Amino acid sequence: MSVLLASTAGNVLVWIVWFAAAFACLGSGVAVVSFSNPFYSALALIGNLASLAVLYLLLSAEFVAAAQVLVYAGAVMVMFLFVIAYLGWRADAPWTGRPTLQRLAAVAAAAALLVEVIVVIGLKAGGRLSREADITGAFGSPSEVGRLFLTDHLLAFEITSIVLLVAAVGGVILGHHARRGDREAR
Amino acid sequence: MGPDVTWYLAVAAFLFSTGALGVLLRRSPLIVLLSLEIMLNGANLSLIGFARQQGSGDGQIFALAVMAVAASEVVVGLGLIVAMARRRLELDVDRMETLRG
Numbered sequence: 274m275s276v277l278l279a280s281t282a283g284n285v286l287v288w289i290v291w292f293a294a295a296f297a298c299l300g301s302g303v304a305v306v307s308f309s310n311p312f313y314s315a316l317a318l319i320g321n322l323a324s325l326a327v328l329y330l331l332l333s334a335e336f337v338a339a340a341q342v343l344v345y346a347g348a349v350m351v352m353f354l355f356v357i358a359y360l361g362w363r364a365d366a367p368w369t370g371r372p373t374l375q376r377l378a379a380v381a382a383a384a385a386l387l388v389e390v391i392v393v394i395g396l397k398a399g400g401r402l403s404r405e406a407d408i409t410g411a412f413g414s415p416s417e418v419g420r421l422f423l424t425d426h427l428l429a430f431e432i433t434s435i436v437l438l439v440a441a442v443g444g445v446i447l448g449h450h451a452r453r454g455d456r457e458a459r
Numbered sequence: 460m461g462p463d464v465t466w467y468l469a470v471a472a473f474l475f476s477t478g479a480l481g482v483l484l485r486r487s488p489l490i491v492l493l494s495l496e497i498m499l500n501g502a503n504l505s506l507i508g509f510a511r512q513q514g515s516g517d518g519q520i521f522a523l524a525v526m527a528v529a530a531s532e533v534v535v536g537l538g539l540i541v542a543m544a545r546r547r548l549e550l551d552v553d554r555m556e557t558l559r560g
Contacts, residue, residue, distance in 0.1 A: 287461035295470045302474050302497050306481035311489040318493050321474075325500055328467065332511040337503075337519050344526055349496075349533050356537045357489060360544055366487030379483030387476035394472060398465040405463060406514025413510075413519060421516045422523075429520065433527045440531030447538030 291331055297324035309367045315353045322346045334413040467508035474501030486551045488543070492536045499529045 297320065304317035322345045329338035357364050411417045422430045474497055481494025503522045510518025543550060 284461055291462045291466070295466075298470060299473050299477070302477040305493050305497060306477055306485065306490070308490075311487060311493070314490055314493050318496060321497065322500065325504060328470070328504060329507055331461065332467065332507050334507045334510065334519050334522075337507060337522050340523060340526060344530060345496075345500075349530055352533060352537060353489075353493070356541060359541070360489075360550070363544060363550055364487070364489055366485060366490055366550075376484055379480065382483060383476045383480035386479055387472060390472035390475070391469065394465060394468045402465050402512065403463045405512055408511070408514050412514070412516065417516055418519060418523070421520050425517070426520045429524055433524055436531050437527060440534045444534040444538045447535065447542050450542055 287331065290327065294324045294327035294331070297321075298328065309365065311357050311364045311366060312354070315350060315357060318353075319346050319350050322350070332413075333408060336413060336415045336418045339415075464508045464512040468505055471501045471505040471508065474498075474504065477501075486553055488536070488540050488550055488552050488555075491552055492533065492540075495532070495536075496529060499525055 301317045301321040301324065305314045305321060308314045308317065322341060326338040326341045326346075329335075329341060478494045478496070478498030478501060481497065482491050485491055485494065503525050506518045506522045506525070510516060510522075540550065543555075548554070
């Protein structure tokens with residue numbers, strides 16, 4: 274009986290954490306899209322990424338949650354904030370003008386996408402989707418992820434390194450062109 | 460039982476369409492990039508949810524690869540935005556009609 278009570282209390286706690294993280298996630302997602310100052314948008318995206326990391330932890334993906342906080346909320350967002358600070362007032366994106374046909378179509382397309390996916394999930398809910406596989410404690414741990422990367426997914430690992438190298442070279446080349454453009458503009 | 464994978468998929472769907480709305484609606488290239496990140500993260504959440512449901516780590520590997528691609532995309536995107544700003548171009552994706560530098 275006490276074991277049952279303890280597991281019920283644990284489940285309630287999981288649901289509470291899930292609801293908090295999910296609503297923080299959705300709220301900050303809407304905030305990113307709606308702020309007119311990109312600096313606030315970027316800060317809201319940091320909150321979004323942090324609450325997603327909580328959801329990843331609930332899905333026992335510990336390494337991915339840690340990588341999310343380090344790579345995204347750390348490195349990528351710092352880069353965003355530097356660029357926004359560099360651009361200054363030019364980065365502002367105020368909401369101007371009346372709703373045009375383009376904007377209405379954009380809202381309709383996003384709503385249609387949402388309805389489609391939710392209907393499919395609703396149709397497939399229950400049954401096979403609600404059965405979760407049994408996992409061991411090693412699931413999602415750094416050692417397990419490392420083992421998978423260096424055995425089953427070695428090619429993906431190597432290709433990822435090439436993608437990152439190409440992106441770094443591309444960033445340097447774009448920066449070089451930007452400097453040249455700066456001279457031409459003067 | 461905590462929330463099963465369906466709940467996570469619903470959150471992922473909301474995130475993905477919020478991001479899609481931002482990409483379609485906003486004109487500032489910075490906010491378009493931020494919305495793209497939301498779309499990628501929605502896809503990542505569903506990958507990790509399915510990895511947990513199937514009990515296989517492959518989905519997590521895919522999510523990490525998506526993260527690396529997103530980081531590369533941000534480097535190139537921000538480089539383009541800085542290049543646009545240096546050339547005194549207006550930061551508006553609707554004005555970027557030609558690919559000629």
